[in-house]
Amino acid sequence: MIFVIILVVSMVAILGIARWVTWVLVNIENKYDNAGRILDLKDLASKNEVASALFRLVSEDGAGLWPPRAAHNRLPSCFQPYQDIYLELIPNLSTAIPALDDDINKQRIEEFRHKMSRLLCERVNILEVKHVLERFKLEGSRSLTQEIYNAVYCCVAVCRHAYRWGTIPVVKQAQNEIMLDFPMELNVPWSYLQRHFELSGESGNMTSNILLNFDQCGKRFYKVNITDSYKIATAEDIFSRIFFNIEVLAFPIYYEIALATTAFADQRKKGCIRHVKNIAKQIKKLLPIFFDNLRDSKIAHAVWLSHVQGFQAWGVGRIVNGKFEKHDGLSGNQLLFFSTIDAFLDLDRYLSDENMERYIPVNQRRLSLAIKNHSFRHKLDDGDVELKKYFKNIANYMRMFRSAHRSRARPYLEHPAPERLIMTAGKSVLETPKTKGFDDAYKPLDDMLMAQLQLTV
Numbered sequence: 001m002i003f004v005i006i007l008v009v010s011m012v013a014i015l016g017i018a019r020w021v022t023w024v025l026v027n028i029e030n031k032y033d034n035a036g037r038i039l040d041l042k043d044l045a046s047k048n049e050v051a052s053a054l055f056r057l058v059s060e061d062g063a064g065l066w067p068p069r070a071a072h073n074r075l076p077s078c079f080q081p082y083q084d085i086y087l088e089l090i091p092n093l094s095t096a097i098p099a100l101d102d103d104i105n106k107q108r109i110e111e112f113r114h115k116m117s118r119l120l121c122e123r124v125n126i127l128e129v130k131h132v133l134e135r136f137k138l139e140g141s142r143s144l145t146q147e148i149y150n151a152v153y154c155c156v157a158v159c160r161h162a163y164r165w166g167t168i169p170v171v172k173q174a175q176n177e178i179m180l181d182f183p184m185e186l187n188v189p190w191s192y193l194q195r196h197f198e199l200s201g202e203s204g205n206m207t208s209n210i211l212l213n214f215d216q217c218g219k220r221f222y223k224v225n226i227t228d229s230y231k232i233a234t235a236e237d238i239f240s241r242i243f244f245n246i247e248v249l250a251f252p253i254y255y256e257i258a259l260a261t262t263a264f265a266d267q268r269k270k271g272c273i274r275h276v277k278n279i280a281k282q283i284k285k286l287l288p289i290f291f292d293n294l295r296d297s298k299i300a301h302a303v304w305l306s307h308v309q310g311f312q313a314w315g316v317g318r319i320v321n322g323k324f325e326k327h328d329g330l331s332g333n334q335l336l337f338f339s340t341i342d343a344f345l346d347l348d349r350y351l352s353d354e355n356m357e358r359y360i361p362v363n364q365r366r367l368s369l370a371i372k373n374h375s376f377r378h379k380l381d382d383g384d385v386e387l388k389k390y391f392k393n394i395a396n397y398m399r400m401f402r403s404a405h406r407s408r409a410r411p412y413l414e415h416p417a418p419e420r421l422i423m424t425a426g427k428s429v430l431e432t433p434k435t436k437g438f439d440d441a442y443k444p445l446d447d448m449l450m451a452q453l454q455l456t457v
């Protein structure tokens with residue numbers, strides 16, 4: 001028996017190390033290639049709006065790379081307490097088996113929030129926090145590098161999500177809240193950070209909570225479930241990595257889009273064909289990140305809904321001009337890759353203007369908009385057989401993704417979770433007193449997925 005345990009533990013360790021080594025090698029190769037791509041973009045930026053938007057995204061938000069860099073180990077001293085408090089409290093956030101008793105859950109949530117507010121109040125010097133953010137507003141990266149600013153963004157965002165839920169798995173007691181007062185230590189920096197990224201969302205988003213949560217060695221910094229359960233820990237990790245790794249492979253695609261757009265504008269048809277062909281090829285290489293990982297054997301249905309999804313949801317709001325506005329949490333729909341490919345295919349955008357302004361940082365919005373403005377698919381004529389063929393290939397790959405996503409998402413959401421109401425992270429609580437079961441509650445979202453699938457031609 002002991003031998004079997006040692007064997008299993010060694011296998012897990014070896015697999016872990018192998019994964020890490022692969023990650024580092026791919027990253028080194030990518031960094032080398034990306035440095036050249038970024039120099040090309042800099043040269044092209046004055047001639048082409050897509051290249052200019054991409055260069056701006058990488059050099060401003062990305063701190064010189066994409067996905068964006070975050071220096072979690074170099075926070076300004078006034079933000080260190082936020083990180084310390086998160087890391088100190090997070091082992092108490094999640095519980096293996098949630099209680100089904102409202103009073104017990106209420107007490108858990110209150111205790112967590114009380115402790116977090118008390119520690120924030122005791123340790124954070126809010127004047128110093130304001131001063132640092134105010135200086136960044138005026139002096140930009142001369143006062144604080146973007147990778148440090150990014151780390152601050154991620155840190156404050158995950159602290160807000162931890163406070164929002166107070167316990168994981170998410171329970172009805174917290175889902176039923178409509179508005180929530182946050183400690184000023186979580187509100188004051190948030191308003192600066194959101195203003196910087198020109199966002200109005202109260203919740204974190206794909207950029208703050210997922211993309212910025214990885215450091216340069218591929219380590220995910222802020223975990224949610226500190227647990228002995230291998231199933232829960234790997235489900236949480238693999239799920240986050242899907243999004244991050246998609247953006248790693250998406251950057252060369254954004255670069256090719258900039259080149260294709262420039263070549264088309266310059267009437268260099270051959271070059272344009274080569275770039276659109278590359279885009280199709282690279283999308284084919286990227287999609288297995290989704291297909292190979294969003295499966296029960298890697299991200300277990302049994303743990304995803306209760307332990308992985310809930311933290312990234314939101315579902316409380318605020319009154320604006322006498323009207324209640326509910327804000328949502330994260331969704332795959334916030335990933336830059338999807339909005340840029342839809343724009344390149346000249347398809348309608350999935351997200352509304354309001355949701356773009358709440359959850360997608362302005363430099364990412366600018367990039368999708370520039371690609372849409374310069375999309376040339378509708379300008380092709382009968383002679384552009386090859387270009388049309390490669391555009392069709394891209395649309396077919398995206399259809400494959402959308403139909404697999406539609407069928408794979410459902411069993412995750414359908415899994416029994418008696419502690420909570422039916423909810424997606426991206427659209428909040430779906431259940432109302434009038435809904436009759438899962439199918440009824442989920443139908444509007446499934447219709448949205450179907451509509452986007454049908455649009456993808």
Ligand code: HEM
Pocket residue numbers: 242243246290294304331332333334335338350402405408409410412413424426427445446448449452453
């Ligand atoms: C268990 C995992 C997942 C579930 C249950 C799920 C569920 C959903 C639901 C219900 C929607 C429609 C509502 C909305 O816009 O938020 C949606 C949209 C979307 N999700 Fe997911 N999702 C999952 C994982 C993923 C992953 C891993 C990706 C990307 C790699 C992804 C990408 C998208 C995209 C791009 C959309 C917008 C619709 C579209 O463009 O077709 N989702 N998801």
